[in-house]
Amino acid sequence: MLDYRYDQRVKNAIGVTAFILAGGKSSRMGSDKAFLQLGSETLLAHALKLAGAVTDDVRIVGDATKFSAFGRVVEDVYRDQGPLGGIHAALSTSPTELNLMLAVDLPFVEANFLQYQLSRAQECQAMVTLPRTAGGLQPLCAVYRRGFAAVAEDSLRSGRNKIDSLFAKVETCVIDEEELVRGGFSLEMFRNLNTPDDLEKVRSSHRERSTQ
Numbered sequence: 359m360l361d362y363r364y365d366q367r368v369k370n371a372i373g374v375t376a377f378i379l380a381g382g383k384s385s386r387m388g389s390d391k392a393f394l395q396l397g398s399e400t401l402l403a404h405a406l407k408l409a410g411a412v413t414d415d416v417r418i419v420g421d422a423t424k425f426s427a428f429g430r431v432v433e434d435v436y437r438d439q440g441p442l443g444g445i446h447a448a449l450s451t452s453p454t455e456l457n458l459m460l461a462v463d464l465p466f467v468e469a470n471f472l473q474y475q476l477s478r479a480q481e482c483q484a485m486v487t488l489p490r491t492a493g494g495l496q497p498l499c500a501v502y503r504r505g506f507a508a509v510a511e512d513s514l515r516s517g518r519n520k521i522d523s524l525f526a527k528v529e530t531c532v533i534d535e536e537e538l539v540r541g542g543f544s545l546e547m548f549r550n551l552n553t554p555d556d557l558e559k560v561r562s563s564h565r566e567r568s569t570q
Contacts, residue, residue: 373454373455373456374412374413374415374454374456374457374458374476374501375413375415375416375417375448375452375453375454375456375457375458376409376410376412376413376415376416376417376457376458376460377409377416377417377418377419377432377444377445377448377452377457377458377459377460378402378405378406378409378416378417378418378419378460378461378462379419379420379441379444379445379448379459379460379461379462379498380392380402380405380418380419380420380425380462381419381420381421381434381443381444390424391462391463391551392420392424392425392462394551396465401462401463401465401551402418402425402428402462403428404465405460405461405462405464405465406418406428406429408460408467408469408472409458409460409472411469411472411473412458412469412472412473412476413458415453415454416429417429417430417431417432417448418430418431418432419431419432419433419434419444419445419447419448420433420444421433432447432448432451433447434446434447435447435450436511436514436515439514439519440519441461441497441498441519441521442510442513442514442519442520442521442524443514443519444459445459445497445502445506445510445521446507446510446511446514449502449504449506449507449510450507450511452504454504455503455504456476456479456480456501456502456503457501457502457503457504458472458475458476458500458501459497459498459499459500459501459502460472460498460499461498461499461550463550463551464498464499464547464548464549464550465551466544466546466547466548466549467499467547467548468543468544468547470543471489471538471541471543471547472499474541474543475487475488475489475499475500475501475533476501478501478531478533479501479503479531482531483529484503484528484529484530484531485502485503485505485506485509485528485529485530486500486501486502486503486506486525486528486529486530486531487500487501487530487531487533488500488501488530488531488532488533489532489533489534489538489548490532490533490534490535491535491538491545491548492535492545493548494522495522495525495532496548497521497522497525499548505528506524506528509524509527509528510524
């Protein structure tokens, strides 16, 4: 795998804010995903640590009553509008031009990939930099510039909360499967946990590896 790790000086100089999107209703899971245990830590704890590998400024997008004990929290302006509402809230409060969005239920994303994605975002100057696999675009593991907040707000005010449809309105840098493979990144890292069955399969896999 190509090595895109940053030392502490570079990490501090990048000027990136990371946001953990933790405000979903988790209706299919039946319980709050952020507090689900996977291995020795919760999904939220894992996501905070993962984002912390690329920036010291990590914030949580969600309900302050639930998450304020774990870090700085940003609450949606447009409530119950799905992930786009969270992205809008994050960008509207961000102090930096580049902003990493990471869903709390993506435990397989690699820190090296986040670092690589940020380097691509700096190089290409696109409004959005995000990966695309056979499963489609991955807007919840992406880098957004602050200007995307205005695009999101226009859509939310009109009652439209689909994220992918907005990418045609802005310059977008897509990291496709070929580029991911060339960089040595797993195509499986964008697999999220939506149901109790998904979670149990992952837990079983963890137990098998720990006994080997």
